[in-house]
Structures are given as structure tokens and as C-alpha cells.
Amino acid sequence: MASALTDKLSRLVKTLSGQARITESNVADMLREVRMALLEADVALPVVRDFIARVKEKALGQEVMGSLKPGQALVGVVNRELAATMGEGVSDINLAAQPPAVILMAGLQGAGKTTTTAKLAKHLIEKRKKKVLTVSGDVYRPAAIEQLKTVTAQAGAEWFPSTPDQKPIDIARAAIDYARKHFFDVLLVDTAGRLAIDEALMTEIKALHAELKPVETLFVVDAMQGQDAANTAKAFSDALPLTGIVLTKLDGDSRGGAALSVRQITGVPIKFAGTSEKIDGLEVFDAERHAGRVLG
Numbered sequence: 001m002a003s004a005l006t007d008k009l010s011r012l013v014k015t016l017s018g019q020a021r022i023t024e025s026n027v028a029d030m031l032r033e034v035r036m037a038l039l040e041a042d043v044a045l046p047v048v049r050d051f052i053a054r055v056k057e058k059a060l061g062q063e064v065m066g067s068l069k070p071g072q073a074l075v076g077v078v079n080r081e082l083a084a085t086m087g088e089g090v091s092d093i094n095l096a097a098q099p100p101a102v103i104l105m106a107g108l109q110g111a112g113k114t115t116t117t118a119k120l121a122k123h124l125i126e127k128r129k130k131k132v133l134t135v136s137g138d139v140y141r142p143a144a145i146e147q148l149k150t151v152t153a154q155a156g157a158e159w160f161p162s163t164p165d166q167k168p169i170d171i172a173r174a175a176i177d178y179a180r181k182h183f184f185d186v187l188l189v190d191t192a193g194r195l196a197i198d199e200a201l202m203t204e205i206k207a208l209h210a211e212l213k214p215v216e217t218l219f220v221v222d223a224m225q226g227q228d229a230a231n232t233a234k235a236f237s238d239a240l241p242l243t244g245i246v247l248t249k250l251d252g253d254s255r256g257g258a259a260l261s262v263r264q265i266t267g268v269p270i271k272f273a274g275t276s277e278k279i280d281g282l283e284v285f286d287a288e289r290h291a292g293r294v295l296g
């Protein structure tokens with residue numbers, strides 16, 4: 001599918017570049033291919049519509065129509081708009097807070113929150129030379145607390161114990177107190193997820209946010225979720241002032257269109273990409289490289 005699309009696009013580009021003039025109908029053909037590509041990559045429909053409208057406006061402008069190689073100019077517009085929509089440049093974690101800088105991890109169950117918490121701990125220890133504490137507020141799944149303990153050890157960070165009989169808010173208070181007393185630079189707070197959005201989950205994480213006043217609130221989302229990622233992103237972004245996104249499971253075979261949807265819906269940068277189940281499977285998100293993948 002992806003390669004067929006690339007073929008189609010490049011054929012169109014060749015035809016267009018051979019022409020001295022480019023017409024609205026050429027542009028329409030090209031946009032149709034791009035629209036198909038985005039839908040095949042599972043970008044949410046309203047996001048595709050907005051994107052195409054923006055590209056169309058630019059494509060019919062002087063930059064393309066007046067260009068000597070209109071076909072290539074058009075492809076350039078599409079690529080630049082894709083990268084711009086997914087966020088240009090690189091944005092690392094913000095730690096500009098009175099230590100401990102608190103990072104709150106939000107997302108549905110199975111999105112990869114716990115795994116990402118440990119990956120991030122390792123990243124902050126190795127790349128930013130920070131002293132990192134993790135804690136789990138998932139009091140509904142004792143196995144989740146144990147899982148965080150295990151992966152935190154792999155990351156070389158310290159884990160703060162919590163138990164299912166505690167309230168998440170009390171766990172948060174105790175962890176931050178401990179982090180302060182023991183001079184941790186960063187406290188990573190893993191939270192409970194549900195299989196679907198529910199009110200109780202949102203109320204709980206909002207209360208945690210109010211208590212912890214995190215410098216970063218990261219929305220962790222599974223790239224394989226495709227269209228659903230858009231709805232999940234909307235719900236979390238309405239409930240919390242998100243500061244960044246971690247797109248997990250990019251090693252899967254999805255075209256990663258979710259990146260475009262979640263970025264546009266939340267308006268916050270995609271900071272990291274999860275690229276394996278392993279503790280070192282975290283990369284700083286590269287929007288330009290990802291744009292190529294989404295187009296196929």
C-alpha cells in the first residue's frame with residue numbers, strides 16, 4: 001500500500017515537473033493522493049481536512065504556481081506542512097522547576113505509561129545527569145506497581161513504594177516529600193489508566209495534577225491506536241494542561257498518522273517516540289523523519 005502510494009506520488013511529481021505550467025486540476029490530483037495517504041496512515045478525518053485546506057492554499061500560491069519546477073515545489077509544500085504540523089525542532093523535557101521537578105504521566109491502560117516512565121528515568125539519568133525517583137499511583141492494579149518497581153531498577157533510578165490500599169493523592173504527597181528530603185532532581189509519577197476514557201479516571205488525574213503541580217504533563221499514546229488516538233487525545237487534553245506527548249510503539253507497522261492527529265488536537269509537541277519494549281527504546285521525536293513515514 002505504502003509503496004504503491006509513493007509510486008503514484010512520484011509519477012505525479014514527474015508529470016507535473018515536466019510541465020511548464022501547473023493547473024488547479026494538477027494540484028487537485030496531487031492533493032487527492034496526499035489525502036488518501038493520510039487516511040491510509042490513520043490520521044483522523046477532521047485533521048486531514050484541515051491539513052489539505054492549508055496545503056491547497058499554499059499550493060495555489062505564487063511559490064508553487066510561479067516555480068520552474070511546480071511538481072517538486074508542491075511536494076516541498078506538503079512535506080514542510082507535514083513537519084510543521086507535527087512540530088518543528090526538538091523539544092526535550094522541561095526541568096525548569098524548583099527540584100524536584102515533577103513529571104506526570106497520563107494515558108490509557110496499555111499505552112505504555114509504565115514502560116515510558118522507566119525509559120524517561122534512564123534518559124534523564126544518562127543524558128541530563130539527574131537523580132530520579134519514580135512512583136506509581138495505580139492503586140487498582142498491584143501488578144502495575146510491581147512492574148514500575150522492576151523497570152525502575154533496570155533504569156538505575158529509585159522507586160518509591162506505594163500500595164493498593166493508599167489513595168493516589170496521599171501517595172503523591174508522600175513521594176514528593178521524600179523526593180524533597182532526599183534531594184531528587186526529578187519525580188516521575190506513573191498513573192492509573194483505563195481501557196477507555198471514564199469520568200473517575202479524569203477526576204482522579206486532575207486532582208493529582210492540582211496536588212503535584214507538575215512541570216511536565218505528558219500524554220502517552222500508542223501509535224497503533226490510529227483513529228482512536230484522536231479521541232483519547234481530545235479527552236486528556238480537555239482535562240489536563242498537557243505539555244508534551246510520547247508516541248509509543250513506533251516500531252510497530254503503523255504509518256504513525258496518530259502523530260499528526262494528536263499533535264494537532266492537543267497543540268503540544270511530541271517530545272519522544274517509543275521504539276521498542278526495551279528500556280533504551282526511547283528516542284527524541286524527529287518530526288521531519290516521521291513526516292516521510294506518514295506519507296508512505
Ligand code: GDP
Nearest residue numbers: 109110111112113114115248249274275276277
Ligand atoms: P501502561 O498500561 O500504559 O503502563 O502500559 P505498559 O507500560 O505496561 O505497556 C503496555 C505494553 O506495551 C507492554 O507490553 C510494553 O512492553 C509495551 N510497550 C510500551 N512501549 C512500547 C514501545 O515503544 N514499543 C513496543 N514494541 N512495545 C511497547
